[in-house]
Amino acid sequence: MSQKVWSGRFQKQPEDWVDEFNASIPFDQQLVDEDIEGSIAHVTMLMDNKILTSEEGNKILGGLHSLADKAKSKELTYSTSLEDIHCNLEKLLTDEVGEIGGKLHTGRSRNDQVATDMHLYLKRRVLEIIESIEELQENLLVQAEEHVYTIMPGYTHLQRAQPISFSHHLMAYFWMLERDKDRMKNGLERIDLCPLGAGALAGTTYPIDRLQTAEILGFQGIYENSMDAVSDRDFILEFLSNSSILMMHLSRFAEELILWTSQEFNFVELDDTFTTGSSIMPQKKNPDMAELVRGKTGRVYGNLFSLLTVLKGLPLAYNKDMQEDKEGMFDTVETTKGSLKIFAGMVGTMKVNKASMEKAVDEDFSNATELADYLATKGIPFRQAHEIVGQLVLYCIQNNCYLKDLSISQFKEASTLIENDIYDVLSPKMAVERRNSYGGTGFDQVKEQLIKAKKKLKQGELSS
Numbered sequence: 001m002s003q004k005v006w007s008g009r010f011q012k013q014p015e016d017w018v019d020e021f022n023a024s025i026p027f028d029q030q031l032v033d034e035d036i037e038g039s040i041a042h043v044t045m046l047m048d049n050k051i052l053t054s055e056e057g058n059k060i061l062g063g064l065h066s067l068a069d070k071a072k073s074k075e076l077t078y079s080t081s082l083e084d085i086h087c088n089l090e091k092l093l094t095d096e097v098g099e100i101g102g103k104l105h106t107g108r109s110r111n112d113q114v115a116t117d118m119h120l121y122l123k124r125r126v127l128e129i130i131e132s133i134e135e136l137q138e139n140l141l142v143q144a145e146e147h148v149y150t151i152m153p154g155y156t157h158l159q160r161a162q163p164i165s166f167s168h169h170l171m172a173y174f175w176m177l178e179r180d181k182d183r184m185k186n187g188l189e190r191i192d193l194c195p196l197g198a199g200a201l202a203g204t205t206y207p208i209d210r211l212q213t214a215e216i217l218g219f220q221g222i223y224e225n226s227m228d229a230v231s232d233r234d235f236i237l238e239f240l241s242n243s244s245i246l247m248m249h250l251s252r253f254a255e256e257l258i259l260w261t262s263q264e265f266n267f268v269e270l271d272d273t274f275t276t277g278s279s280i281m282p283q284k285k286n287p288d289m290a291e292l293v294r295g296k297t298g299r300v301y302g303n304l305f306s307l308l309t310v311l312k313g314l315p316l317a318y319n320k321d322m323q324e325d326k327e328g329m330f331d332t333v334e335t336t337k338g339s340l341k342i343f344a345g346m347v348g349t350m351k352v353n354k355a356s357m358e359k360a361v362d363e364d365f366s367n368a369t370e371l372a373d374y375l376a377t378k379g380i381p382f383r384q385a386h387e388i389v390g391q392l393v394l395y396c397i398q399n400n401c402y403l404k405d406l407s408i409s410q411f412k413e414a415s416t417l418i419e420n421d422i423y424d425v426l427s428p429k430m431a432v433e434r435r436n437s438y439g440g441t442g443f444d445q446v447k448e449q450l451i452k453a454k455k456k457l458k459q460g461e462l463s464s
Contacts, residue, residue: 023080024323032071034120035085040064041216063097086110107206111230111318115195123191125333132340133181139348144170148446151428152357153366160366163428168441171449173253180246190235194219198229201317231317233325240304243336251297254290261287266356271349293339303328361428365393370431378417388414
């Protein structure tokens with residue numbers, strides 16, 4: 001059993017099973033690259049400020065670079081008895097360069113060290129998630145451009161409401177994802193702060209330069225308060241919250257894909273890559289990847305609520321409870337990135353069944369609002385027009401027909417203001433085309449959306 005870095009005041013070592021419960025190395029070894037990078041910045045600062053000699057510092061730096069190479073080639077072996085990635089790397093460094101490796105920890109604590117690691121880790125992963133969001137947006141744009149004139153039923157309460165462009169429907173998700181991306185970018189402002197140099201909670205007596213380490217590590221700023229620096233996990237909570245909203249949007253989209261691929265809808269077909277079969281029913285093609293994204297959304301929600309619960313009663317500054325901040329963060333990163341990758345693939349390869357969509361919108365009452373609007377433009381108050389059309393819809397339901405099937409004489413029985421042009425007004429294409437208000441489903445408006453969306457993506461590429 002390795003000796004603990006804190007063993008001086010203790011008379012005995014904990015038993016192995018206690019070590020296992022206490023240790024975070026099974027999961028925080030994911031921070032190995034960030035931990036080494038933070039140590040390199042720390043040692044560089046210690047040398048520049050004459051806290052370590054050049055000889056001492058360069059020897060430690062050589063050892064750290066060696067560990068970095070071994071980490072990349074998966075050559076490092078970790079011990080549960082050494083608790084975490086920080087103590088494991090310090091022991092490995094001492095094995096590499098001798099007792100001088102013990103000077104690495106001068107002027108810092110594991111508290112500011114682990115916080116720095118997580119800031120570095122999350123900054124990189126959020127940037128990767130932003131890239132994945134943009135990949136999905138690009139695939140949405142490709143499908144939307146192809147289906148401006150594809151008409152489908154729009155729904156409210158999962159009941160057919162009004163005809164819309166399929167492109168318009170897809171673009172609703174584009175703009176949701178744009179807001180998700182903005183939230184992620186905004187969250188980077190809190191992630192991009194450096195806690196290194198805050199010590200355990202009170203700073204240090206060594207003449208360190210926190211701004212220098214922050215600059216070396218590429219942070220935009222530092223924490224103003226050392227206690228806040230080591231106890232803050234707001235930046236993780238914000239990431240988990242932003243990820244939960246993003247996953248909620250993906251889950252809503254997944255639900256629609258699941259409905260659309262059913263035989264009842266038959267609006268789209270997903271590529272075989274993103275579906276599975278049945279062990280007993282040979283005909284099945286199940287949208288399992290979409291269902292998994294929908295299911296994993298709850299997992300991300302759970303990670304958010306777990307950390308909120310961990311933090312809600314903690315006094316300042318660091319508490320061991322905060323070791324529970326990492327697994328949910330790691331899991332959310334991987335779940336969110338994986339879900340975005342799956343979705344980009346599903347959207348990019350899905351086949352759209354135009355005929356089924358157009359048949360659906362041609363055999364329903366989603367054009368009823370067109371007739372009500374038509375009467376309103378003739379001077380009838382909209383509420384009265386609504387009543388007239390409602391009675392006509394009831395008549396059609398009772399007689400197993402649609403509004404388009406009524407004769408002009410039947411229309412005139414309802415209102416003498418109805419003319420022969422009503423049949424053009426009731427056509428799904430006309431219904432969509434006429435909705436040309438800003439942001440509406442009219443074809444011209446949808447094309448404007450596409451232009452703006454392309455500009456948005458281009459701006460994102462230029463700023464990244």
